[in-house]
Amino acid sequence: MRRRHLMAAGSAAPALALPTLARPALAQSAPEIRWRMTSSFTKVLDVTYSTGEYFARLVSEMTDGRFRITPFAAGEIVPGLQALDAVTQNSVEMAHTGGLFFTGKDPAFAFTTTVPFMLNPRQQAAWLYHGGGNDMLNRLLKDYNVYGLPLGNTGNQMGGWFRKEIKAVSDLSGLKFRVAGLAGNVMAKMGVVPQQIAPGDIYAALERGTIDGVEYIGPYDDSKLGFEKVARYYYYPGWGEGGAVFHAFVNLDRWNELPKSYQAVLTAASGAATQWMLAQYDWKNVEALYRLVANGTQLRAFPNEVLDAFYRTTQDVFAEMSAQSPRFKELLESQVAFRDRSYGYHQVADYSFDSMMLRIRRAAR
Template identity: 55%
Template sequence: MISRRFLAGSALAGTATALAAPAIAQTAPEIRWRMASSFPRSLDTIFGAGDHVAKRVAALTDNKFQIRAFPAGELVPGLQVADAVQNGTVECAHTASYYFTGKDPTFAFDGAVPFGLNTRHTNAWLIQGGGREVLREFFEGYNIVSIPAGNTGAQMGGWFRKEIKTVADLNGLKFRIAGIAGSMMQKLGVIPQQIAGGDIYPALEKGTIDAAEWVGPYDDEKLGFNRVAPFYYYPGFWEGSLNLSLYVNKAKMEELPPLYREVLESACRDSTIETMAKYDVQNPAALRRLVAAGTQLRPFPREVMQACYKAAFELYDEISAENPKFKKVYEHWKAFRDNEYGWFRVTEYSFDQFAYFMYGQEQQQRR
């Protein structure tokens, strides 16, 4: 005969098992979203930043909330994903905000602006410095919620078919360069071209453009730019850091249960760390391979960078005089930038400058 004690124990064990089951598996709805990326699947790091968000969301919700990432062109062209999110064609998109400065140059602050913030500064501004809050009102006008979701770090200056020795060499240069950076370069005679990542190689190969910037050695090597342009310039002073964004349709974001919203935010934060770490691991080896294969690495002349610096801040003042949305964000961003620069000169820059100098000395001695 089965004792009452055993039956009671079994009942309690069953109750405990039920209570131990994840609450999310019992109460959470099943939701399916589509994510349109601005990047080709072949670029596993930058496309992968959005894909990472999707995978983390699924993992953290026991597959109740699933997002399928589509590369540029499969759902909508890469440079049209903001429109697709705004009008609800897709629930979300993974992109770089400066692609949409033709709508309003204020978009650039969510991605990168010339001579702006490095990766640490960017994360500080968006996460703790009020940057995301000051941008929220702007994005609401486009029916978009923007969440930081990846970062490339400081980028390279790009691939050139001819050397750049003076500011005069920029005049008439057809340069694939995105967003507000193109407007800055235009002040120095450059003819900026905004071209999606997958279309850059044929344009450079055919001579439709004279130069192109993308991200850095790992991605650039995959796209094969070294085969059609010999000179590789650094640094990409228009992108001391590039924040990648997950654009979410505002109505769809508001429909999410609070738990799912927190999961989505958490997955995006994780992607920011993961993507930057991948680039920091992959770029050094890729640069060595490119140089070994004949790429001619060149620093931008100081004269060129100084002229661009002057042009950039003249441009910001000009836009601010005409665009109150830009002015509001710019003034907040500029105050934060100035404060961070002052602090980093004391700590990070002093350390980096000395450590890299000593590294250079050691390398010379080994030769």
């Protein structure tokens, strides 16, 4: 009876009820913010570009529309390779881009995306979020008045498209090759003439013969850009990019002005969008590769001689850059230590599982 009496009293006395923390009340305390986000990617590259759109949509939905970010494709505000400068100068509040495009400013930028012979996508996520990677990279970005949030991962990339077969290291000599990041430094030491070209301009350069080959991402995007029309040989593995992380670069002053709740929204939305991109590529690259091969693309594995030469040259590049930049050395040592330790685990986990499944699949045919 006592319990029923209290319940009845509670229902009869709305003035004594708990205060309603209604969403409208919370929304009124949150500022309305409108930002622009320039992209280094064109709309043709629907996975990479749409990841920025997905991120912006999440931010809007998580704030009941009070924080809205409008994405702009490469060239609509600034060219794709000027995204970092636009954020640094506060021409736009943020950018969706790849840090490896800016290694000319500081080679340590490569670690915001990927460096040769280093981490796969799962290792990158572990290093960034639990190995101190995000904090180390944001110390670098602070020098450019930028705060960074991982915003996308392509998964393991392909080795690139070539007009002729690569059977030996000597076949690389003199090739004009579109490549980004430190892989370009490595290839230059091996006689290649690396070219830094924004994604939207690659096909035209390949078609005109300005370049002899190209490394971009993987089967889905590469076929979207039509590389198979002008280059026949498609090489793997992607030794230069075990899995490229893209970033949201936010103007540091604008980031610091945000309420903590909005900073948390951006962080959560960027994490969700990163997984969304990786899952899209893992889904779409499968059928894209089958289509390319069915239509005449010649799939080739780099000879071990070539891969070993890439690896040795990479170590030379790492040594040179570490001697020049303490920050590069710090980031490299952090990633190498984690990579070497984690492969002890992955060898008995993922690698053995994948090897088992491939063996069983072959035997079942």
